[in-house]
Structures are given as C-alpha cells and as structure tokens.
Amino acid sequence: MKKKVIILMVLIVQASLFAQNYKFGKVSKEEVEEQFYPTDSTVDAAYLYKYRRSYFDFIPNEGFQLITNIHHRIKIYTKEGFDYATKSVKYYNPDSGESESVGSIRGYTFFKENGKIQKEKLSKKSIFKEKINKYNSKVKITMPKLQEGCVVDIKYTITSPYATSIDDVEFQKGIPIKKINSQLEFPEYYTFRSTNKGYYSIPVKKSSKSGKIGDSEYRVNVLNFNGNNIPALKNNESYVANINAYRGGVKFELSQTNFMSIGGELKNYSTSWANVSQQIFRSSSFGAELKKTSYFKEDLDKLLVDYKASTEKLNAIFQFVKSKVKWNGFYGKYTEKGVKKAYKESAGNVADINLMLTSMLRYAGLKANPVLVSSRGNGLPLFPTLKGFDYVISVVQFPDDSYVLLDATESYSLPNVLPVRALNWDGRLVKKDGTSSWVKLTSSIKAKEDNTMMVKISDDISVNGFIRTKFENLNALNFRSKNNHIKKEVLETKYEEKNNLEVEDFKITNEQDLSKPVIRRVKFYSEDLVEEISGKLYIEPLLFLTNHKNPFKLEERKFPVDFATAWKDENKIFIEIPEGYKVEKLPEPIGIALPDNIGIFKYQVLQIGNKIKTISILEFNSSIIPSSYYQYLKDFYGTLVKKQSEKIVLVKI
C-alpha cells in the first residue's frame, strides 16, 4: 500500500517536471531562453507547438460549417528566422458565392529584456486583409518586437461554409516542429478518407464524443495526431517538382455523407481513383462539357471534309484547336469559361481547351477520352482525392491498342510530346461511361539532342568550325517555346555568350514545322578552344560541348531526381589535325551504365586519317530516378565529367 503511494508521487513529480504549458499566451522562461534547437543547431526557427483543431458547427437553416482553430508557437533563433513571424493565411473569398473568413486573430511576442520575460501584444494595426484575385483573399499578420530568441504565439480561426473540404494535416515543414497536435472532429454524418503522404508519419488516435443539434444528439468521430520532435524537410535541392509532395502529412477526402438517421439520404464519394474520376466526370464542368458539340459542328464539318484516315483527322483537329484557342495560363480539371465560350473567345483554361479537343475528336469518330493529370506543381497522384488532379489532357486509342496523348494548351506540343507541366507520373483516363483507368504520361519517346561538329585548327591555334544541332521531341518543344518568339540576332548573341565563340553564320530551320526536328546550324570561330603548353596542343575532344560540372554536388538526397522525360544526347566531333602535328595521346574509350538500365554513357576518341573523331552518348531511359540511385548517379556524372575533360595532346612532328 505504502509502496504504491510513493510510485504515484514520483510519477506526479516527473509529470510536472516535464509538463509544458501549451496554453495560448503561456510561454515559459525556458522557451524564451533556449539558444538553439536541441537536435539541430543550424535552424533559424522552429515550431514549439503547432496546434490545429477542425470541427463542424451546425448553423440552423444553413447546415454545417467547418471551424478550424490554429495555434502556432514559434521560436525564432536568428534574424533569418524573422520571416516566420509573418503569417499569410489564404482563404476563399469569391466575387460571388459564399466566402470563408479568418478571425479571432490574437498574438503575443515573448522576449527577454533586462533578464525578465516581457510580452508584447499583436496590435490590430499589424493585421492586414488583401484581396488577391477574384477567388481568393489573404490575411497577413506580422508580429511585433522581434528579436533573436523571441517566441511568438499566434492563434486564429478559419470559418468555412465549405465544410467538406478539409485542408491537409501537415506534420512536416521547412523548419522542425517540437510538438504537434492536430485534431479533426467529424460528425457521424460525414465520413472522410485519410491517406498519408511524404516521408514522415504520425499514428492517428481515434475516439468519439457526442454533439447536438437542437435536441437530437449525434456522434462525433475524433481523429488526433500527436507528435514530437519532427525534423525539417528543407527545399534546397535541384530537379524537384514539388517539395511538399515529400513532406509528411495526411490528406482528407469526403468519402460518404449519410443523413439517413435524420431522414436524409446516403451518398458515396471518392474512395478510390475510380470514384474520384467518376465524380469529376459527373461535374457539369467536365462530363457535360464533353457532350456539347453544336458550337463547333459547322466549323469541324468543313475542316474534316478533306480528311478520311483517323490519324489525318486527329492531326487536323489537334492543329485546329491549337491555332483556334489559346491557353490563358490557368490550370484546371474543370472548365473555367465553359467550352462554348472559350471557343467563341478563342481563349480558355486547360480544361476548356482539352475537353473541347476531346469532344471534337469524338465527333470525328475517334476513340478519344480525357485524361486527368496531377501537374508537376500539384504533387504526386498517390492518393485518390479530388484535389489529386488539377489538369486534364486528351488521349486517342487505336484499334491496335496503341494510343497518343494530346495537350492542345501548348502550341508546340505534338501527339505524345506533352509540355513539362503535364509530365508527372500517371494520368487517369476517364471513359464515356465514367469508368476510368491509369495511363502512363511519360512516353517512351526520348527528348533528343544531336550535335555534329567539324573543326579545323589554324596555325595560330584559332579554330574555325561548323556545328549542326538537331532537337527532337520534348527538346524541340522546349526549344520552340523558349526561342521561337526571339529574334535571330538575339539568339545568335546568346549562343556566342554561352559557348564563348564568335558566330559567323547562324541558321535555324523547321522552327514552325512541327513534323520535323528543329535544326540549328552555326558557323563559328574561336581563339579559346585549343591550349598550347610548352609547344604541345591540348584540346578537349568535345570542345565547347564538354560537361565541366557535375550537376549533383550534395552528399545525399532524400527524394527522386526528376528529369521529366527520358532523354538522349549524342555528340559527334571531327577535329582536323593541323599540319605539322601528330597525335601524342588520345583519351581512352569508356562505357558506363547505371544499374537497372537507367542510363548509359559511351565515349570514344579515335584517329581516322588526319581527323580525330569523338563520339559521346549520354542516355537516360527513365524520367524519374529514385533517391536510392543517387550515389550511383553522382558517381556516374563524376566519371563523365572527368572523362570529358581529358585532353587530346598533339605534338609537332
């Protein structure tokens, strides 16, 4: 009996020793005095506490609204961390329709002065509302009296009439989090599906309590995520489509509403990709838009008179839409203006254009369907949610099971050559009946660049040469969209600058003829390509095409390298040996490959008569390279760079 009491007492003492006060406005002296984040002394700021509670509030005659209470306690260690004391909360506030609101904003800055902890209240003057565009507004809050070491405590509440649209729970940010507590409370009428994302997870604790509407009670399901010491995942590496895709968190999507207990109905929503696709399909801004044909009928009948074969029709329609309707820069799986208006005004968002394209292709008798896409900025389509898609393209399938993907928002795109923004893993093909299936977006067509160069070295070791570059597929698309509107003389100067040459003649052909590769022909002169040391000539075999830098410099990488496409660069260089010289040394050939056939590098320098021929091929068969291959990739490039910088040595005869 006695023993028990003692144990209990010890437990109480311990608990109180470690008890942290997370009540708003109760910041401890220890928190203000902490000099650096315990497990990572390099961070500029950290969340000491990141709290969120989202619950449903019933408003008579209106229904449920979603209330989200936020409380963030942020420790600022350095001046660079000051930015974390300015919050920007975006909310939906359309010109017409119901708005969300941000309110009950309160905040304190805690800091140390003369050995004492002082606090300064956030004043109304430091809270600003700003309308961003016709859909969204934001509230900006900046905290007073910042100094290194201070702690800011901020809370606010977001009220949304769009109760079923739940923001992600974010476990991981660009700065570490000491303690996180996120609670979501859903009335029994709503069922949400949750899915984890990223490389950090926190187990959920489930419980329930009761809520009331008038006299009738209902059950509330509570999900709680409680975690400690979550490391930061910083955004400071190259070839990353969207860092948030890799940060830990949970996404929520409404899967069912069931009001049968109070005399309403039961409705199922997205629980699978099939459901998500079906739901999008049923939207009036998607499925219904596909069915409209009257607006283009007349024009298309005229256009199609001359074409009989399906590929002819496909190309004609694709070209027609690209030239007729221009992309306004907005993404979307749903139409913005509607296909009819977009057609009339010759401008529209992604869905306006590609749904229009799809229905025209169908009208012409082709088996065309829309393909839902998660664009590169939107993260990976790993979990079935409505928000998982933000873009749509079109697919045409042929009787032999082959298919082509089309995106008419990009004027230089081709069948199966999509712009980079749409190249993100897989897309969801939605059929006429609303059923759906996956389709691979990154086609096997490689982006190609081919260089053929011929040079002659003069007595004064200056170089005259000619280079022909061929760009194909995605490289051609990128070349055209980047350069076609730029004047030739500007491109010429840029080329000179980039390669440190004097250009004597500069020609680009097929810029507008999408059926052919872009060809660039350049005649050049340079004094800097051959080096003379102690009477010998040293030349890099690839001349100005040599890769001198390894793009992968960091020690480790936590996420994949995303090239957007498979690609191949091939260089052939012919150097004429100047009179009176002979080869003393040529670099040895090499051929290296990454594991699992991901990529290869082949390199060979040969003497053929009075010429030196160099062939260099670099090829990646996969657009995305998992982080587990990072070390191989880094070494692979290291070898490549070293090999390409080996010199040809010529000596006097």
Added chain:
Amino acid sequence: MKKNKSFYFSLFLLLSTNIFSQISDYSSILIPSEIKEDANSVVRYHKTTIDVLGIDQMIISVNRTITVLNKLGDKNVRAAVGYDNNSKINKLEAKIYDAFGKEIKKVKKKNFTDVSAVDGGTLYSDSRVKYLDYTPISYPYTVHLEYEKKTSSTGFLPNWSPVENYFVSVQKNEFQVNLKYGKVRIKEKNFEGFEIEKSIDDAKIFYSIINVKSFKKEAYAISLRNYSPKSLIALNDFKTDGVSGSYTNWSEFGSWMNNSLLKNRNLLDEVTKIKVLKLVEGVDDPIEKAKIVYQFVQDNTRYISVQVGIGGIQPIAANEVDKLGYGDCKGLTNYTKSLLDLVGVTSYYTHVEANSHEPVSFEKDFASLEQGNHVILNIPNKDKDVWLECTSQTTPFGFLGRFTDDRDVLVITPEGGVIKHTTSYKNEENLQKLTAKIKLDDTGDLKATLQRISEGTQYDSKSYFSEMNQEELIKNYKTNVWDYNNNLEIISAKIENNKKDIKLKEAVEVAIKNYATVNEKEILFRVNVFNKESFIPKRYRTRNLPLKIYRGYKDVDEYIIHIPENYKLEYIPEKVELNTKFGTYSLSFEKVDEHQLLYKKSILIKGGTYSKEDYKLFRKFRRSIVKLENTRIALLKK
C-alpha cells in the same frame, strides 16, 4: 535591404487622351517597317490629359492604342490603372483588334481584374490596380484603352515620359495639362534629337512627339532614363491625403516636409529614453554615440513595409516603431533620428532614389515629391558625412553599398532641404585580397587553405555569407562561389564580419579530388583555383551607346603552390601585364624553390564612361583576361 516604392501610381499614370485625335484605323498592317524594326510593340497613339481643377481635384484621362508585334511585347500593353483611397476610376474600357483592325473583344470596367498593387517586399499597401487580363490569340494585335480617373491628391503630377521602355516604338504621344488651378514648374530633359512639339502658357502645357524608333538595351551602358525625353512637372501648391503644401525649390520642399510631416513624429516612450540614455552614458564623441544608437536600432527593430498614411511619405511615429518593433524605411529612419536627437547627435532625414543597377541622382534644380523611393539618415560630420541605412539589421555603421551610394540625395534639415552626395566606393576601395596555400599531390588531388578579405562593394556583395549557417555556407561555396571546381569539399569555413573596419574575412580549408589531369609523363593543372573570371561582355555587331562602368574593383590573388615531390617545374609561363584605359591585369609566376611556385594575379577595373568605340576594346581586354585566367601549367615527372 528592401526597396520601398510607395509612389506606385506614378507608374500607371505615365499613360494617357483626347477624343478628338484618336486613331481611326486599328489595323497593324500599315505600320511603317522602320518603326517596327527591333520593336516588340508600337505605341500607335497615346494621349494623357490632366485637368487640374483645384488644389485637391485632378482628373487624369488616358487614350492609348498599342500594337503588340510578338510575345515579348505583351508586357507593354500596360492596360492597367492604379488607384488608392484617394482616387476613383470613373471610366475604363479596352477594345482588342486583330491585325486587320477588326474588333475581336471588348472589355468593360467590371471585367478588368482587380488586384492589390503590392510588390513582393511589401506587407501591405492600399494601392490597387485594375488590369486587363487578356490571352493573345495571334500576333500582331492592337489594344485600345481608355480611362478616366479622379484623384484628390495633386502632389504627384504625372510626368511626360513618352519612350516607355526598350523595344517599344512610338508613332505618336501627346500630353496635355489643363491648369484651371495653380502654377507649375517644369523641367525638360533629353529633348534634343527627337521630333517634339510643345506649347506652354499659364493655362496649358502641351507636348507631342512622333516617330520614335525603339531603343535596344545594351550591356555596360547608361539606362534609357538617361537619354529618353522626359518632362517633369510639379504644382507649386498642392494637397496630398488632406495635407496641403507648397514649394518651388528643394529648400522650401525640405521645410515643408519638416514642418508638415516630420514634426512631432519624434516622441519616444520614457522607458526607451532611459534605456538609450543609459547606453550612451559616459560617451562624449557624437559618432561613438551614434554607433551605439544604431546598434540599438538594429537589435530591436526589423524592416516591414506597410504603405499607408500621407502619400506614402510620412513616417509612422517613433513611439509606434518602439511599440511594434518594426517599420518601413521612413519609420525606421525617423526612429533612429529621434533616438539620436535624444542623445544630442544631430541627424537629418534623407530622401534617396535607391537603385542597385545605377546611381540615380535627384534633380538639383527641380524639386518634386515624385523623386526618391527610399529614406536613409544623414549625420553631418565635418567634411565626411556619415550615412545610415536603417532598414537593415546587419549593415555596418556608416555603410551604404550599391543600393544608395554615389548619388545626389535630399537632406531635410530644419532650415530646409539641401542636396548632398552620398559616399562613393571607387575602384581600389572595392578590394578583394585572396591568399592561399595549395598542396598538389601526384594523384592530381589538391588541398588548400585560403583567406579572402573583401572591402567596399565587394564587402556589400558578400556580407550576407556571415548570416549563413555552416550547412548553407558550404553549399554556397560548392554551388555558387566555386561551382567551377568539381569534387570540391569544404573541410572548414569561418567567416569573420568585421563591421568596425567594414571587412569580411573568410578562412576556408578545402580539398579537391582529381583537380589536375595526370598523364604518364606529366601533370596538368589550372593554376587559378579560387578566383576565376569567366565573364566576357556581350558582342555587339553595332554598338550604339557609350561604354559605362559604374563601379570599378580590384582583386589581388597570391598562392603558394606546393608541387608533388616526384615532379619538377620545367616551364614557367612568362609574366603578363595588360594595361588599358579600363584597368590593368597582371599575372606572374615565380619559382620559390624546387617544389614551390608563387602565383600572383591582380586585376583592376576602373569605373568611368568611355566611348562606344571603346566597347570593343573593353571586350577584348576581358576576353584576354578570361583566357589568362585559364592558364595551366605542366609538371614533368622526374
């Protein structure tokens, strides 16, 4: 340092109209080819009409037709109207025409997109802008814009600046001010060589320009503002945000600022007063006192830009900054000034045109509210005034840097405004000294310890290194500073930011694997490991503008290179010296002993203005430097 451009709306006011002389043919086929040459867009006709109806009533009307020739010209459409709490847009409409002059779209006021005109660096401003969000269907296309806007602020009268940008041609631009009220002062600039007509009397100012071919942007040149025609206009008596004022010169302007906007803005809380007075206790020298106060401000405030209040030119009160712990450039400068007042150090609030690309000076002989976009503090100090940038928590006392150096600024004293010139950082003052000990081994690997000291503008461009943590610093060396060295490993890096002498000292220890190329008989390596200049100015087939180098600099490098034991130095490159009017370059090698080589390099670039013919020579000079910077040495196996 952040820029505070509070005078936004002047940007949008440049555009402008008259119903009587608009063009009737909107087709773009007949634009003369010499006007289209090199242009991305052509202003067909632009008329600004300003009716000054009273001290607090002004109507600005714009009638603008522009043809966009290609994608790059889209940004010149400028179908945008700024407004704020003092102004109201009465009329706004745009029509878009295709190449043949057929109307393809009409956009009414309510269909313009309305957004905040806040730029990235500003937290809040009441400036807003309505703009035309149009997706071009084909090129060329023509936009006709008409608007009328009423404002109660007459402090900022739109200037006439008909050459809007590079690569924009102008067929015709007219500008008219109808003065129903008040008197104005005018300053005309760069009219020579343009087809300009004008007529000016007490009631009306009128300008017209025709056939201006587009200007190309060139590197190492003065910018468009220095050679394009411009007329500055200011009302002698005006009202802005309910505050009236009058001035005809900088002295009067200064007095007005001082009496109307700065007065009584220097009140401080008692607690702060006691705190600061205690900090300077026992210190007599005013500059020493100022240093302490500056440090206090840097430790206790931060920069947050909030543009509200009188014309965006009145600072928030000192005690308000005290309470919030932040302010914009006006608030923080006024706060610092108030604290200096308290401790008995004289200082003056100063308007400056901040711009890192080129120093922009105030017009000595023409006072107007519109000049200046930033505020700094002046401390008179015999013949060498001290200037303080109050928005930075890290800038050393008295240091300005490229943002505000070397230009005429307006110093506001109780006796009136005075034009003074800020500190300039000349050639050798912008010094970087690099010394290194390098050890090369026979596998081609290299190890080195180096020290780099930067001063002047070179301090300015590197001082932020001292704010980086170790991880960021190492990444910075690998991917920015020495990105041309593959396999670079940073073993240690230490930064010492000596704010007293304004010097940044870096001490770095590095290793580079496979730095040199090793063959059977020899080792080849590039000697310049740590300071490789690879920049060559653009080549111009025809250069139109004189060569301008805004800021010179000097770099001095000295390495001791230890070569592997089993190798010998057989051939040492000759000493090279290049002497040009733009500067000098020298490179020399010296054999210290059998195993040590001394490498010395120095480069001096002199700021200045040179003829356009000199551009070619300058380019040649830089090309030769780049080549020499790649000098490699062969070591022979013994």
